[in-house]
Amino acid sequence: MIYTVTLNPALDYFMNYESLSLGEVNRTGKTQISAGGKGIMESRMLSLLGAESKALGFLGGFSGQYIKDFLNENQIDSDFTEIADLTRINVKLKSQENETSLDATGPKLEEKEIKHFLEKFNHLTPNDIVVFAGTIPKTLGEDFYERLIEKVQDCGATFVMDVDGQKLLDSLPAHPLLIKPNREELEAIFGTSFENNEQIIPYGKKLLDMGAQNVIVSMAGDGALLFTNEKVYFAQGIKGELKNSIGAGDSTVAGFLAEYSQSKDPLLAFRQAIACGTSKAFSDDMPSRAFLEDIYKKVNISEVK
Ligand SMILES: Nc1ncnc2c1ncn2[C@@H]1O[C@H](COP(=O)(O)OP(=O)(O)OP(=O)(O)O)[C@@H](O)[C@H]1O
Numbered sequence: 603m604i605y606t607v608t609l610n611p612a613l614d615y616f617m618n619y620e621s622l623s624l625g626e627v628n629r630t631g632k633t634q635i636s637a638g639g640k641g642i643m644e645s646r647m648l649s650l651l652g653a654e655s656k657a658l659g660f661l662g663g664f665s666g667q668y669i670k671d672f673l674n675e676n677q678i679d680s681d682f683t684e685i686a687d688l689t690r691i692n693v694k695l696k697s698q699e700n701e702t703s704l705d706a707t708g709p710k711l712e713e714k715e716i717k718h719f720l721e722k723f724n725h726l727t728p729n730d731i732v733v734f735a736g737t738i739p740k741t742l743g744e745d746f747y748e749r750l751i752e753k754v755q756d757c758g759a760t761f762v763m764d765v766d767g768q769k770l771l772d773s774l775p776a777h778p779l780l781i782k783p784n785r786e787e788l789e790a791i792f793g794t795s796f797e798n799n800e801q802i803i804p805y806g807k808k809l810l811d812m813g814a815q816n817v818i819v820s821m822a823g824d825g826a827l828l829f830t831n832e833k834v835y836f837a838q839g840i841k842g843e844l845k846n847s848i849g850a851g852d853s854t855v856a857g858f859l860a861e862y863s864q865s866k867d868p869l870l871a872f873r874q875a876i877a878c879g880t881s882k883a884f885s886d887d888m889p890s891r892a893f894l895e896d897i898y899k900k901v902n903i904s905e906v907k
């Protein structure tokens with residue numbers, strides 16, 4: 603079973619504008635509400651691909667109830683811990699020039715809620731893959747993922763880290779199956795900047811040396827690089843109309859896992875990852891299955907020598 607863990611889910615409120623001016627009244631065009639948070643987005647994409655997953659984390663208040671109902675209505679299995687505080691609402695602004703996220707910190711959690719959540723990690727099996735995705739609500743403490751990783755490893759299960767910065771680095775000695783920093787996150791981690799793909803290669807390899815089993819460096823419209831212990835691959839960016847790239851990274855991770863959990867073939871998994879990320883970016887919400895399959899046929903991957 604693939605478990606996605608979203609410690610800090612979000613009700614995403616998308617607002618579209620022709621143009622936006624700070625300090626002015628801005629009248630929105632189209633708006634849309636969506637059940638978000640990185641692990642939840644991953645479970646949504648896994649479900650689209652027909653891969654079984656169970657979404658875990660904390661949900662509370664009317665925003666949490668919306669997400670719970672959405673998952674139930676879409677037959678996406680979940681086992682969230684109910685909390686007294688409100689699940690955050692993140693505002694995503696899209697204008698013709700760019701996409702802006704206004705992301706909230708998240709709820710306060712009570713000791714008994716945390717205890718209830720932790721109990722779910724006592725019954726993992728070696729066949730399970732647990733994906734840790736997104737930020738951590740402050741109450742849980744900065745080392746919460748490390749505690750969870752320990753629990754996963756005690757059960758002999760595998761884990762994936764879809765987080766950025768120091769938390770990503772801290773997880774590497776425990777050998778995550780996959781990490782997926784985007785180019786900007788990789789630049790921030792190593793305090794450098796990249797002008798071309800060649801400059802990225804040593805840093806992707808460094809993440810392998812530090813413990814990751816597979817690394818995808820995603821580069822939005824410029825495609826992605828996959829680093830395995832044997833080879834490095836480049837997937838070209840696919841041309842199309844960008845509609846909503848929020849969740850493209852999560853969809854990339856989900857695509858990789860859906861395939862890898864079946865075939866254990868990182869190259870095939872990378873192909874599915876690119877199809878999922880791209881078709882998500884070219885859709886307002888999740889793509890249709892047919893559109894995803896169309897995009898899959900356009901994925902072009904070559905080995906980097
Ligand atoms: N504008 C785009 N055109 C084509 N493909 C895209 C575009 N944006 C994203 N993708 C696809 O989705 C993948 C992931 O995108 P990106 O690098 O933006 O991840 P991310 O920054 O983690 O995204 P997010 O945090 O918004 O979920 C890319 O590697 C690419 O395959």
Ligand SMILES: O=P(O)(O)OC[C@@]1(O)O[C@H](CO)[C@@H](O)[C@@H]1O
Nearest residue numbers: 612638639640692736737848849
């Ligand atoms: O604050 P985090 O947990 O890093 O990211 C949260 C978030 O931006 O990630 C998803 C897209 O990747 C959105 O659904 C959600 O609002």
